[in-house]
Amino acid sequence: MRHCLPDGRARRVEELTPPRRLAEYVACLWMRRVMAGEPPGSGLVVPDACIDIVWLAGHPPQVAGPNTGPVPFLVPSGTAIVGVRFHPARAPAGLGVPASDLLDARVPLEAVWSTAAVRRLQEAGEERGEKVRLLLLLEELERRLVGARPEDAAVDAVIRWAVAGSQRSRPVATDLGVSDRQLLRRFRARLGYGPRTLLRVLRFQRFLTLASHMPGAGLARLAAEAGYADQPHMTREVKRLGGTTPSELLQSP
Numbered sequence: 001m002r003h004c005l006p007d008g009r010a011r012r013v014e015e016l017t018p019p020r021r022l023a024e025y026v027a028c029l030w031m032r033r034v035m036a037g038e039p040p041g042s043g044l045v046v047p048d049a050c051i052d053i054v055w056l057a058g059h060p061p062q063v064a065g066p067n068t069g070p071v072p073f074l075v076p077s078g079t080a081i082v083g084v085r086f087h088p089a090r091a092p093a094g095l096g097v098p099a100s101d102l103l104d105a106r107v108p109l110e111a112v113w114s115t116a117a118v119r120r121l122q123e124a125g126e127e128r129g130e131k132v133r134l135l136l137l138l139e140e141l142e143r144r145l146v147g148a149r150p151e152d153a154a155v156d157a158v159i160r161w162a163v164a165g166s167q168r169s170r171p172v173a174t175d176l177g178v179s180d181r182q183l184l185r186r187f188r189a190r191l192g193y194g195p196r197t198l199l200r201v202l203r204f205q206r207f208l209t210l211a212s213h214m215p216g217a218g219l220a221r222l223a224a225e226a227g228y229a230d231q232p233h234m235t236r237e238v239k240r241l242g243g244t245t246p247s248e249l250l251q252s253p
Contacts, residue, residue, distance in 0.1 A: 025090040031130045036078035044070040047201045051091035053084040061109035065102025066192035070243035082130045089190040093148040099192035162198045165227045204241045
């Protein structure tokens with residue numbers, strides 16, 4: 001799950017379970033509201049290996065590609081934003097483009113679907129509530145997933161290695177029936193970047209999760225638990241991926 005920093009209000013995101021028929025592709029649906037009179041919701045979106053479809057009320061939907069660093073966001077007062085978050089490596093099947101084309105990018109949804117499809121979404125969702133807009137996105141997405149085959153055994157094997165936190169040897173491309181070059185190409189097409197970057201992003205997310213569940217833990221312990229070589233290693237990585245030091249991150253509202 002991606003985390004929003006440093007504005008504490010930005011954390012108030014309501015997450016919904018996707019329909020079972022889309023659960024293989026969609027990690028969650030989410031909504032973020034800022035009531036009229038409240039300060040705008042702002043902060044940073046940090047890397048989480050996911051791709052989202054994002055729809056701010058009154059604006060065309062966008063695709064938020066996989067990040068390799070922090071990205072600022074703003075939700076104006078009196079409005080709401082909704083999103084469909086894909087599981088890592090699952091977005092290309094629903095969007096129709098390689099994840100590498102979306103790396104560190106925010107692109108209009110019509111650039112990957114079609115102007116006509118997005119126009120239908122906007123006309124049907126105009127002046128409608130957040131849940132209606134989410135439903136419209138899901139209906140269009142389901143049409144595009146008919147016949148899709150998300151599996152790639154070689155890529156999935158490397159993803160499982162990264163999720164395990166490199167506690168075991170990385171799968172060898174030849175053992176997976178592909179060349180090193182082919183595996184890297186297919187991996188980038190599915191996730192946007194290579195296995196080493198995925199490992200870094202997942203370790204960073206593990207640190208954020210541990211920090212939220214172990215508020216009294218020291219940085220050295222968090223570094224060890226998250227899988228960093230040492231505390232300085234964690235500090236470098238957190239600054240690179242999160243835009244701030246671990247101490248500043250943990251002291252944010």
